Amino acid sequence: MTDALDTVFAALADPTRRTILAMLLEDDMAVTDVAEPFDISLAAISKHLTILTRAGLISQDKRGRVKWCKLEPDAMRAASVWMQGFGQFTPVDLDDFEKFLEAELGD
Amino acid sequence: MTDALDTVFAALADPTRRTILAMLLEDDMAVTDVAEPFDISLAAISKHLTILTRAGLISQDKRGRVKWCKLEPDAMRAASVWMQGFGQFTPVDLDDFEKFLEAELGD
DNA sequence: ATTATCGTCAACCATTTGGTTGAATATACG
DNA sequence: CGTATATTCAACCAAATGGTTGACGATAAT
Numbered sequence: 001m002t003d004a005l006d007t008v009f010a011a012l013a014d015p016t017r018r019t020i021l022a023m024l025l026e027d028d029m030a031v032t033d034v035a036e037p038f039d040i041s042l043a044a045i046s047k048h049l050t051i052l053t054r055a056g057l058i059s060q061d062k063r064g065r066v067k068w069c070k071l072e073p074d075a076m077r078a079a080s081v082w083m084q085g086f087g088q089f090t091p092v093d094l095d096d097f098e099k100f101l102e103a104e105l106g107d
Numbered sequence: 108m109t110d111a112l113d114t115v116f117a118a119l120a121d122p123t124r125r126t127i128l129a130m131l132l133e134d135d136m137a138v139t140d141v142a143e144p145f146d147i148s149l150a151a152i153s154k155h156l157t158i159l160t161r162a163g164l165i166s167q168d169k170r171g172r173v174k175w176c177k178l179e180p181d182a183m184r185a186a187s188v189w190m191q192g193f194g195q196f197t198p199v200d201l202d203d204f205e206k207f208l209e210a211e212l213g214d
Numbered sequence: 215a216t217t218a219t220c221g222t223c224a225a226c227c228a229t230t231t232g233g234t235t236g237a238a239t240a241t242a243c244g
Numbered sequence: 245c246g247t248a249t250a251t252t253c254a255a256c257c258a259a260a261t262g263g264t265t266g267a268c269g270a271t272a273a274t
Contacts, residue, residue, distance in 0.1 A: 003122055013116035014262085015109075018189075025193065031221060044263055046222060051261095065220045065271040073194035082125075083187045086132065087180035121232085139250060151233055153252060158231095172241040172250050218273075223266105230261070238253070244246090 004056075008079045011055035016040070017048050021057060024071040031067050111163070115186045118162035123147070124155050128164060131178040138174050 011017055020034055035045040049069060052058045056075035061068045118124055127141055142152040156176060159165045163182035168175045 005125065006120055006122055009116050009120035012186075012190075013113055013120055015113055016262090018112065021193070032219085040262085041264065042221070043223085043265080047262075050222095062221090067221065071193070076190050076193055079119075080187065080190045083119075083183050083190070086128065086178070086183055123232090137250080138252095147232085148234065149251075150235085150253085154232075157252095169251090174251065216274085218271105220271080221269095223268075225265090225267105227264075228262095231259080232257105233259100234257075235255090236253100237255105239251085241248105241250080243248075 005079055005082060007055040008057065008075060011051050011057055012079075014048070014051075016045075017052055020045075020048060020052065020069075021071060024058060024069060028068050028070045031069065034069060112186055112189060114162040115164065115182060118158050118164055119186075121155070121158075123152075124159055127152075127155060127159065127176075128178060131165060131176060135175050135177045138176065141176060 012021075016038065023029060023034065023037075031046060031049060032042065034049065035042050038045060049058065049060065053060055057072055059070050059072050061070065119128075123145065126145075130136065130141065130144075138153060138156060139149065141156065142149045145152060156165065156167065160167055164179055166177050166179050168177065
C-alpha cells in the first residue's frame with residue numbers, strides 16, 4: 001500500500017537529492033560527475049541515485065563503464081497535481097526559478 | 108542549514124499526514140476528530156500534527172481544552188514552485204482532484 | 215597483460231522515524 | 245468537589261535513513 005507519492009515526496013525531502021535533480025536539469029551526467037561537487041562518498045551518491053531512480057525521478061543508462069543519469073520530470077506530475085489541489089499557487093515564473101536554481105547550485 | 112523544503116517534503120512523504128491534510132481541506136478539526144478514522148493511537152496522531160505544524164502546513168489553535176487544526180496551504184507554495192520548475196505540468200483540473208481526494212479518503 | 219577508472223555491494227554505525235503504552239496536565243461537566 | 249474528556253509527555257522499541265569504509269566486478273587505457 002505504499003503510494004507513489006510516498007516515494008516521490010520522500011526522495012524530494014533530501015537536499016542532496018534536490019540539488020542532484022537541479023544539476024540534471026542542465027544536462028545528463030555520469031555518476032562520478034554527479035558526485036564531484038559533494039563532500040560525501042561516491043557510494044553515498046550512488047545510494048541517492050538509487051532512491052531517485054526508484055521514485056522514477058531519474059533514469060540510469062549504462063554505456064560502457066559509465067552510467068548516465070537522466071532527469072525524468074514526469075515523475076513529479078502526480079505530486080505536483082496533488083499539491084496544487086490545496087491552493088491555486090501563483091503561476092510559475094521561470095525566470096525566478098532559474099535565479100533560485102543558480103542560488104541553490106551556488107554558482 | 109535545514110531548508111524549509113526539507114521539512115515540507117518530508118511532512119508530505121507520509122500517507123497518514125497527506126490524508127490528514129486532505130481531511131482539513133474540508134473543514135477545521137479537533138485533534139480527537141482528526142484521529143478518529145485512523146487505526147493508530149492518539150499520541151501518534153498528535154506527533155503527526157506536530158510535524159505538520161513545524162512544516163507550516165497546518166496551524167493549531169487551542170480554545171478551551173480542544174485544539175483546532177487548520178490547513179495552511181500557503182506553506183506548499185515554495186515546494187510547488189520548485190517542482191513546477193522541472194516541467195510545465197498540466198493545469199489542475201479541480202474536479203479531477205476532488206474525485207481523487209474522495210478516493211483517497213475512502214468515502 | 216597490467217593497471218586505472220567507474221560504479222556497486224556488504225557490513226557497519228549513529229540518528230531519525232513512526233509507532234506503542236502509561237502517566238501527567240488542562241479544561242469542562244454534574 | 246470529583247469525574248470525564250482532550251491532548252501531550254516520557255520512555256521505550258523496531259525499522260528506516262544517510263553516512264562510512266573496504267572489497268569487488270566490469271570496462272577502458274597503456
